[in-house]
Amino acid sequence: MIALFLRDIRLAVRAGGGFGLGLAFFxxxxxxxxxxxxxxxxxxxxxxxxxxxxxxxxxxLLSLDRIFALDREDGSLDLIATSPLPLEGVCAMKALSHWVTTGLPLVIAAPVLGLLMSLPSEGYLWLVVSLALGTPALSVIGTFGAALTVGIKRGGLLLSLLVLPLYVPTLIFGAEVARAGATGLAVETQLVLLAAVTCVTMALLPFASAAVLRMNLR
Known part of the structure:
Protein backbone atom coordinates (compact mmCIF):
# COMPACT_ATOMS: atom_id res chain seq x y z
CA MET A 1 0.00 0.00 0.00
CA ILE A 2 2.83 2.41 0.82
CA ALA A 3 4.49 1.66 -2.53
CA LEU A 4 1.20 2.36 -4.32
CA PHE A 5 0.81 5.61 -2.40
CA LEU A 6 4.32 6.80 -3.31
CA ARG A 7 3.82 5.75 -6.93
CA ASP A 8 0.61 7.76 -7.19
CA ILE A 9 2.32 10.85 -5.78
CA ARG A 10 5.12 10.57 -8.35
CA LEU A 11 2.61 10.08 -11.17
CA ALA A 12 0.55 13.07 -10.06
CA VAL A 13 3.59 15.34 -10.04
CA ARG A 14 5.00 14.07 -13.34
CA ALA A 15 1.65 14.24 -15.15
CA GLY A 16 1.17 17.89 -14.26
CA GLY A 17 -1.93 17.26 -12.17
CA GLY A 18 -0.26 17.70 -8.80
CA PHE A 19 -0.06 20.53 -6.35
CA GLY A 20 1.24 23.07 -8.87
CA LEU A 21 -1.90 23.11 -11.01
CA GLY A 22 -4.25 23.28 -8.03
CA LEU A 23 -2.27 26.04 -6.34
CA ALA A 24 -2.11 28.07 -9.55
CA PHE A 25 -5.86 27.82 -10.03
CA PHE A 26 -6.48 28.68 -6.36
CA LEU A 61 -11.82 19.27 -9.01
CA LEU A 62 -9.04 19.88 -11.53
CA SER A 63 -7.15 16.64 -10.97
CA LEU A 64 -9.97 14.26 -10.08
CA ASP A 65 -10.14 12.68 -13.52
CA ARG A 66 -6.47 11.67 -13.22
CA ILE A 67 -7.00 9.50 -10.12
CA PHE A 68 -7.79 6.36 -12.11
CA ALA A 69 -7.47 7.54 -15.73
CA LEU A 70 -3.68 7.23 -15.94
CA ASP A 71 -3.78 3.70 -14.53
CA ARG A 72 -6.58 2.83 -16.93
CA GLU A 73 -4.64 4.09 -19.94
CA ASP A 74 -1.47 2.06 -19.28
CA GLY A 75 -3.31 -1.07 -18.11
CA SER A 76 -2.00 -0.99 -14.56
CA LEU A 77 -5.50 -0.56 -13.13
CA ASP A 78 -6.43 -4.09 -14.28
CA LEU A 79 -3.26 -5.44 -12.67
CA ILE A 80 -4.00 -3.60 -9.42
CA ALA A 81 -7.60 -4.87 -9.41
CA THR A 82 -6.45 -8.49 -9.80
CA SER A 83 -3.60 -8.20 -7.29
CA PRO A 84 -3.87 -9.42 -3.67
CA LEU A 85 -4.34 -5.84 -2.53
CA PRO A 86 -7.90 -5.12 -1.33
CA LEU A 87 -9.54 -2.75 -3.77
CA GLU A 88 -11.01 -0.75 -0.89
CA GLY A 89 -7.49 -0.08 0.37
CA VAL A 90 -6.38 0.88 -3.13
CA CYS A 91 -9.18 3.46 -3.34
CA ALA A 92 -8.25 4.80 0.08
CA MET A 93 -4.61 5.19 -1.00
CA LYS A 94 -5.72 6.93 -4.20
CA ALA A 95 -7.74 9.40 -2.15
CA LEU A 96 -4.84 9.95 0.27
CA SER A 97 -2.35 10.59 -2.53
CA HIS A 98 -4.78 13.05 -4.15
CA TRP A 99 -5.14 14.89 -0.86
CA VAL A 100 -1.37 15.05 -0.29
CA THR A 101 -0.70 16.43 -3.79
CA THR A 102 -3.75 18.71 -4.01
CA GLY A 103 -5.57 19.29 -0.73
CA LEU A 104 -2.59 19.68 1.60
CA PRO A 105 -0.87 22.40 -0.50
CA LEU A 106 -4.17 24.31 -0.55
CA VAL A 107 -4.37 24.13 3.24
CA ILE A 108 -0.82 25.47 3.55
CA ALA A 109 -1.35 28.26 1.01
CA ALA A 110 -4.77 29.38 2.27
CA PRO A 111 -3.50 31.79 5.00
CA VAL A 112 -1.25 33.57 2.49
CA LEU A 113 -4.11 33.96 0.03
CA GLY A 114 -6.33 35.09 2.92
CA LEU A 115 -4.22 38.23 3.07
CA LEU A 116 -5.35 39.11 -0.46
CA MET A 117 -8.97 38.81 0.68
CA SER A 118 -8.48 40.92 3.83
CA LEU A 119 -9.48 37.97 6.00
CA PRO A 120 -9.74 39.06 9.67
CA SER A 121 -6.86 37.88 11.82
CA GLU A 122 -9.22 35.79 13.96
CA GLY A 123 -10.19 33.73 10.93
CA TYR A 124 -6.80 32.38 9.84
CA LEU A 125 -6.66 29.57 12.37
CA TRP A 126 -10.21 28.43 11.68
CA LEU A 127 -9.72 28.68 7.92
CA VAL A 128 -6.75 26.31 8.15
CA VAL A 129 -8.61 23.99 10.55
CA SER A 130 -11.70 23.85 8.36
CA LEU A 131 -9.69 23.16 5.20
CA ALA A 132 -7.53 20.55 6.93
CA LEU A 133 -10.65 18.80 8.18
CA GLY A 134 -12.77 19.20 5.05
CA THR A 135 -10.41 18.68 2.11
CA PRO A 136 -9.89 14.95 2.87
CA ALA A 137 -13.62 14.52 2.31
CA LEU A 138 -13.29 16.28 -1.05
CA SER A 139 -10.58 13.83 -2.12
CA VAL A 140 -12.54 10.77 -0.96
CA ILE A 141 -15.72 11.93 -2.71
CA GLY A 142 -13.69 12.77 -5.79
CA THR A 143 -12.20 9.27 -5.80
CA PHE A 144 -15.72 7.84 -5.79
CA GLY A 145 -16.67 10.05 -8.73
CA ALA A 146 -13.50 9.08 -10.59
CA ALA A 147 -14.33 5.41 -10.06
CA LEU A 148 -17.80 5.97 -11.52
CA THR A 149 -16.44 7.59 -14.68
CA VAL A 150 -13.22 5.61 -15.13
CA GLY A 151 -14.41 3.88 -18.29
CA ILE A 152 -15.86 6.98 -19.96
CA LYS A 153 -13.82 8.90 -22.52
CA ARG A 154 -13.58 12.60 -21.72
CA GLY A 155 -15.62 12.07 -18.58
CA GLY A 156 -14.23 15.15 -16.82
CA LEU A 157 -17.39 17.21 -17.21
CA LEU A 158 -19.61 14.33 -16.13
CA LEU A 159 -17.33 13.75 -13.16
CA SER A 160 -17.72 17.39 -12.08
CA LEU A 161 -21.50 17.19 -12.42
CA LEU A 162 -21.60 14.03 -10.31
CA VAL A 163 -19.23 15.23 -7.61
CA LEU A 164 -20.30 18.84 -7.09
CA PRO A 165 -23.66 18.01 -5.40
CA LEU A 166 -21.83 15.67 -3.02
CA TYR A 167 -19.40 18.46 -2.16
CA VAL A 168 -22.16 20.80 -0.96
CA PRO A 169 -22.35 19.66 2.72
CA THR A 170 -18.57 19.91 3.11
CA LEU A 171 -18.58 23.34 1.48
CA ILE A 172 -21.40 24.63 3.69
CA PHE A 173 -19.97 23.47 7.00
CA GLY A 174 -16.36 24.26 6.07
CA ALA A 175 -17.14 27.82 4.99
CA GLU A 176 -19.34 28.27 8.05
CA VAL A 177 -16.49 27.25 10.37
CA ALA A 178 -14.19 29.79 8.72
CA ARG A 179 -16.87 32.50 8.72
CA ALA A 180 -17.84 31.99 12.35
CA GLY A 181 -14.19 31.96 13.42
CA ALA A 182 -13.47 35.15 11.48
CA THR A 183 -16.37 36.96 13.18
CA GLY A 184 -15.61 35.67 16.67
CA LEU A 185 -18.66 33.40 16.93
CA ALA A 186 -18.75 29.88 18.34
CA VAL A 187 -17.57 27.24 15.88
CA GLU A 188 -18.13 24.03 17.83
CA THR A 189 -21.37 22.97 16.14
CA GLN A 190 -20.14 23.65 12.61
CA LEU A 191 -16.82 21.96 13.37
CA VAL A 192 -18.53 18.81 14.67
CA LEU A 193 -20.79 18.65 11.61
CA LEU A 194 -17.81 19.10 9.27
CA ALA A 195 -15.90 16.38 11.09
CA ALA A 196 -18.95 14.10 10.90
CA VAL A 197 -19.24 14.57 7.14
CA THR A 198 -15.54 13.81 6.68
CA CYS A 199 -15.64 10.72 8.92
CA VAL A 200 -18.73 9.31 7.20
CA THR A 201 -17.27 9.79 3.72
CA MET A 202 -13.93 8.28 4.73
CA ALA A 203 -15.66 5.29 6.32
CA LEU A 204 -18.13 4.49 3.53
CA LEU A 205 -16.95 5.80 0.17
CA PRO A 206 -13.80 3.66 -0.25
CA PHE A 207 -16.11 0.61 -0.23
CA ALA A 208 -18.49 2.29 -2.68
CA SER A 209 -15.57 3.26 -4.92
CA ALA A 210 -14.25 -0.30 -4.90
CA ALA A 211 -17.70 -1.66 -5.77
CA VAL A 212 -18.19 0.58 -8.79
CA LEU A 213 -14.62 -0.08 -9.93
CA ARG A 214 -15.30 -3.81 -9.94
CA MET A 215 -18.40 -3.24 -12.06
CA ASN A 216 -16.58 -0.96 -14.49
CA LEU A 217 -13.67 -3.39 -14.91
CA ARG A 218 -15.80 -6.42 -15.72
Missing part, protein backbone atom coordinates in the same frame (compact mmCIF):
# COMPACT_ATOMS: atom_id res chain seq x y z
CA UNK A 27 -4.26 31.76 -6.68
CA UNK A 28 -5.96 32.90 -9.90
CA UNK A 29 -9.43 32.66 -8.34
CA UNK A 30 -8.44 34.62 -5.24
CA UNK A 31 -6.60 37.30 -7.25
CA UNK A 32 -9.52 37.83 -9.62
CA UNK A 33 -12.21 38.20 -6.93
CA UNK A 34 -11.11 41.69 -5.74
CA UNK A 35 -11.17 42.87 -9.37
CA UNK A 36 -14.75 41.62 -9.71
CA UNK A 37 -16.26 42.85 -6.43
CA UNK A 38 -14.09 45.92 -5.82
CA UNK A 39 -11.29 46.77 -3.37
CA UNK A 40 -13.54 47.47 -0.37
CA UNK A 41 -11.85 45.85 2.62
CA UNK A 42 -15.06 45.33 4.59
CA UNK A 43 -16.76 43.54 1.70
CA UNK A 44 -13.74 41.34 0.98
CA UNK A 45 -13.43 40.42 4.66
CA UNK A 46 -17.09 39.40 4.76
CA UNK A 47 -16.94 37.14 1.71
CA UNK A 48 -13.38 35.86 2.21
CA UNK A 49 -14.22 32.55 3.99
CA UNK A 50 -16.72 31.51 1.34
CA UNK A 51 -14.54 32.55 -1.60
CA UNK A 52 -11.49 30.77 -0.19
CA UNK A 53 -13.49 27.61 0.31
CA UNK A 54 -15.03 27.74 -3.16
CA UNK A 55 -11.59 28.30 -4.67
CA UNK A 56 -10.16 25.31 -2.79
CA UNK A 57 -13.09 23.12 -3.83
CA UNK A 58 -12.73 24.02 -7.51
CA UNK A 59 -8.97 23.50 -7.34
CA UNK A 60 -9.57 19.98 -6.01
Missing amino acids: LIVIVLVPFAVGPETALLARIAPGILWVGALLAC
Whole structure:
Protein backbone atom coordinates (compact mmCIF):
# COMPACT_ATOMS: atom_id res chain seq x y z
CA MET A 1 0.00 0.00 0.00
CA ILE A 2 2.83 2.41 0.82
CA ALA A 3 4.49 1.66 -2.53
CA LEU A 4 1.20 2.36 -4.32
CA PHE A 5 0.81 5.61 -2.40
CA LEU A 6 4.32 6.80 -3.31
CA ARG A 7 3.82 5.75 -6.93
CA ASP A 8 0.61 7.76 -7.19
CA ILE A 9 2.32 10.85 -5.78
CA ARG A 10 5.12 10.57 -8.35
CA LEU A 11 2.61 10.08 -11.17
CA ALA A 12 0.55 13.07 -10.06
CA VAL A 13 3.59 15.34 -10.04
CA ARG A 14 5.00 14.07 -13.34
CA ALA A 15 1.65 14.24 -15.15
CA GLY A 16 1.17 17.89 -14.26
CA GLY A 17 -1.93 17.26 -12.17
CA GLY A 18 -0.26 17.70 -8.80
CA PHE A 19 -0.06 20.53 -6.35
CA GLY A 20 1.24 23.07 -8.87
CA LEU A 21 -1.90 23.11 -11.01
CA GLY A 22 -4.25 23.28 -8.03
CA LEU A 23 -2.27 26.04 -6.34
CA ALA A 24 -2.11 28.07 -9.55
CA PHE A 25 -5.86 27.82 -10.03
CA PHE A 26 -6.48 28.68 -6.36
CA LEU A 27 -4.26 31.76 -6.68
CA ILE A 28 -5.96 32.90 -9.90
CA VAL A 29 -9.43 32.66 -8.34
CA ILE A 30 -8.44 34.62 -5.24
CA VAL A 31 -6.60 37.30 -7.25
CA LEU A 32 -9.52 37.83 -9.62
CA VAL A 33 -12.21 38.20 -6.93
CA PRO A 34 -11.11 41.69 -5.74
CA PHE A 35 -11.17 42.87 -9.37
CA ALA A 36 -14.75 41.62 -9.71
CA VAL A 37 -16.26 42.85 -6.43
CA GLY A 38 -14.09 45.92 -5.82
CA PRO A 39 -11.29 46.77 -3.37
CA GLU A 40 -13.54 47.47 -0.37
CA THR A 41 -11.85 45.85 2.62
CA ALA A 42 -15.06 45.33 4.59
CA LEU A 43 -16.76 43.54 1.70
CA LEU A 44 -13.74 41.34 0.98
CA ALA A 45 -13.43 40.42 4.66
CA ARG A 46 -17.09 39.40 4.76
CA ILE A 47 -16.94 37.14 1.71
CA ALA A 48 -13.38 35.86 2.21
CA PRO A 49 -14.22 32.55 3.99
CA GLY A 50 -16.72 31.51 1.34
CA ILE A 51 -14.54 32.55 -1.60
CA LEU A 52 -11.49 30.77 -0.19
CA TRP A 53 -13.49 27.61 0.31
CA VAL A 54 -15.03 27.74 -3.16
CA GLY A 55 -11.59 28.30 -4.67
CA ALA A 56 -10.16 25.31 -2.79
CA LEU A 57 -13.09 23.12 -3.83
CA LEU A 58 -12.73 24.02 -7.51
CA ALA A 59 -8.97 23.50 -7.34
CA CYS A 60 -9.57 19.98 -6.01
CA LEU A 61 -11.82 19.27 -9.01
CA LEU A 62 -9.04 19.88 -11.53
CA SER A 63 -7.15 16.64 -10.97
CA LEU A 64 -9.97 14.26 -10.08
CA ASP A 65 -10.14 12.68 -13.52
CA ARG A 66 -6.47 11.67 -13.22
CA ILE A 67 -7.00 9.50 -10.12
CA PHE A 68 -7.79 6.36 -12.11
CA ALA A 69 -7.47 7.54 -15.73
CA LEU A 70 -3.68 7.23 -15.94
CA ASP A 71 -3.78 3.70 -14.53
CA ARG A 72 -6.58 2.83 -16.93
CA GLU A 73 -4.64 4.09 -19.94
CA ASP A 74 -1.47 2.06 -19.28
CA GLY A 75 -3.31 -1.07 -18.11
CA SER A 76 -2.00 -0.99 -14.56
CA LEU A 77 -5.50 -0.56 -13.13
CA ASP A 78 -6.43 -4.09 -14.28
CA LEU A 79 -3.26 -5.44 -12.67
CA ILE A 80 -4.00 -3.60 -9.42
CA ALA A 81 -7.60 -4.87 -9.41
CA THR A 82 -6.45 -8.49 -9.80
CA SER A 83 -3.60 -8.20 -7.29
CA PRO A 84 -3.87 -9.42 -3.67
CA LEU A 85 -4.34 -5.84 -2.53
CA PRO A 86 -7.90 -5.12 -1.33
CA LEU A 87 -9.54 -2.75 -3.77
CA GLU A 88 -11.01 -0.75 -0.89
CA GLY A 89 -7.49 -0.08 0.37
CA VAL A 90 -6.38 0.88 -3.13
CA CYS A 91 -9.18 3.46 -3.34
CA ALA A 92 -8.25 4.80 0.08
CA MET A 93 -4.61 5.19 -1.00
CA LYS A 94 -5.72 6.93 -4.20
CA ALA A 95 -7.74 9.40 -2.15
CA LEU A 96 -4.84 9.95 0.27
CA SER A 97 -2.35 10.59 -2.53
CA HIS A 98 -4.78 13.05 -4.15
CA TRP A 99 -5.14 14.89 -0.86
CA VAL A 100 -1.37 15.05 -0.29
CA THR A 101 -0.70 16.43 -3.79
CA THR A 102 -3.75 18.71 -4.01
CA GLY A 103 -5.57 19.29 -0.73
CA LEU A 104 -2.59 19.68 1.60
CA PRO A 105 -0.87 22.40 -0.50
CA LEU A 106 -4.17 24.31 -0.55
CA VAL A 107 -4.37 24.13 3.24
CA ILE A 108 -0.82 25.47 3.55
CA ALA A 109 -1.35 28.26 1.01
CA ALA A 110 -4.77 29.38 2.27
CA PRO A 111 -3.50 31.79 5.00
CA VAL A 112 -1.25 33.57 2.49
CA LEU A 113 -4.11 33.96 0.03
CA GLY A 114 -6.33 35.09 2.92
CA LEU A 115 -4.22 38.23 3.07
CA LEU A 116 -5.35 39.11 -0.46
CA MET A 117 -8.97 38.81 0.68
CA SER A 118 -8.48 40.92 3.83
CA LEU A 119 -9.48 37.97 6.00
CA PRO A 120 -9.74 39.06 9.67
CA SER A 121 -6.86 37.88 11.82
CA GLU A 122 -9.22 35.79 13.96
CA GLY A 123 -10.19 33.73 10.93
CA TYR A 124 -6.80 32.38 9.84
CA LEU A 125 -6.66 29.57 12.37
CA TRP A 126 -10.21 28.43 11.68
CA LEU A 127 -9.72 28.68 7.92
CA VAL A 128 -6.75 26.31 8.15
CA VAL A 129 -8.61 23.99 10.55
CA SER A 130 -11.70 23.85 8.36
CA LEU A 131 -9.69 23.16 5.20
CA ALA A 132 -7.53 20.55 6.93
CA LEU A 133 -10.65 18.80 8.18
CA GLY A 134 -12.77 19.20 5.05
CA THR A 135 -10.41 18.68 2.11
CA PRO A 136 -9.89 14.95 2.87
CA ALA A 137 -13.62 14.52 2.31
CA LEU A 138 -13.29 16.28 -1.05
CA SER A 139 -10.58 13.83 -2.12
CA VAL A 140 -12.54 10.77 -0.96
CA ILE A 141 -15.72 11.93 -2.71
CA GLY A 142 -13.69 12.77 -5.79
CA THR A 143 -12.20 9.27 -5.80
CA PHE A 144 -15.72 7.84 -5.79
CA GLY A 145 -16.67 10.05 -8.73
CA ALA A 146 -13.50 9.08 -10.59
CA ALA A 147 -14.33 5.41 -10.06
CA LEU A 148 -17.80 5.97 -11.52
CA THR A 149 -16.44 7.59 -14.68
CA VAL A 150 -13.22 5.61 -15.13
CA GLY A 151 -14.41 3.88 -18.29
CA ILE A 152 -15.86 6.98 -19.96
CA LYS A 153 -13.82 8.90 -22.52
CA ARG A 154 -13.58 12.60 -21.72
CA GLY A 155 -15.62 12.07 -18.58
CA GLY A 156 -14.23 15.15 -16.82
CA LEU A 157 -17.39 17.21 -17.21
CA LEU A 158 -19.61 14.33 -16.13
CA LEU A 159 -17.33 13.75 -13.16
CA SER A 160 -17.72 17.39 -12.08
CA LEU A 161 -21.50 17.19 -12.42
CA LEU A 162 -21.60 14.03 -10.31
CA VAL A 163 -19.23 15.23 -7.61
CA LEU A 164 -20.30 18.84 -7.09
CA PRO A 165 -23.66 18.01 -5.40
CA LEU A 166 -21.83 15.67 -3.02
CA TYR A 167 -19.40 18.46 -2.16
CA VAL A 168 -22.16 20.80 -0.96
CA PRO A 169 -22.35 19.66 2.72
CA THR A 170 -18.57 19.91 3.11
CA LEU A 171 -18.58 23.34 1.48
CA ILE A 172 -21.40 24.63 3.69
CA PHE A 173 -19.97 23.47 7.00
CA GLY A 174 -16.36 24.26 6.07
CA ALA A 175 -17.14 27.82 4.99
CA GLU A 176 -19.34 28.27 8.05
CA VAL A 177 -16.49 27.25 10.37
CA ALA A 178 -14.19 29.79 8.72
CA ARG A 179 -16.87 32.50 8.72
CA ALA A 180 -17.84 31.99 12.35
CA GLY A 181 -14.19 31.96 13.42
CA ALA A 182 -13.47 35.15 11.48
CA THR A 183 -16.37 36.96 13.18
CA GLY A 184 -15.61 35.67 16.67
CA LEU A 185 -18.66 33.40 16.93
CA ALA A 186 -18.75 29.88 18.34
CA VAL A 187 -17.57 27.24 15.88
CA GLU A 188 -18.13 24.03 17.83
CA THR A 189 -21.37 22.97 16.14
CA GLN A 190 -20.14 23.65 12.61
CA LEU A 191 -16.82 21.96 13.37
CA VAL A 192 -18.53 18.81 14.67
CA LEU A 193 -20.79 18.65 11.61
CA LEU A 194 -17.81 19.10 9.27
CA ALA A 195 -15.90 16.38 11.09
CA ALA A 196 -18.95 14.10 10.90
CA VAL A 197 -19.24 14.57 7.14
CA THR A 198 -15.54 13.81 6.68
CA CYS A 199 -15.64 10.72 8.92
CA VAL A 200 -18.73 9.31 7.20
CA THR A 201 -17.27 9.79 3.72
CA MET A 202 -13.93 8.28 4.73
CA ALA A 203 -15.66 5.29 6.32
CA LEU A 204 -18.13 4.49 3.53
CA LEU A 205 -16.95 5.80 0.17
CA PRO A 206 -13.80 3.66 -0.25
CA PHE A 207 -16.11 0.61 -0.23
CA ALA A 208 -18.49 2.29 -2.68
CA SER A 209 -15.57 3.26 -4.92
CA ALA A 210 -14.25 -0.30 -4.90
CA ALA A 211 -17.70 -1.66 -5.77
CA VAL A 212 -18.19 0.58 -8.79
CA LEU A 213 -14.62 -0.08 -9.93
CA ARG A 214 -15.30 -3.81 -9.94
CA MET A 215 -18.40 -3.24 -12.06
CA ASN A 216 -16.58 -0.96 -14.49
CA LEU A 217 -13.67 -3.39 -14.91
CA ARG A 218 -15.80 -6.42 -15.72
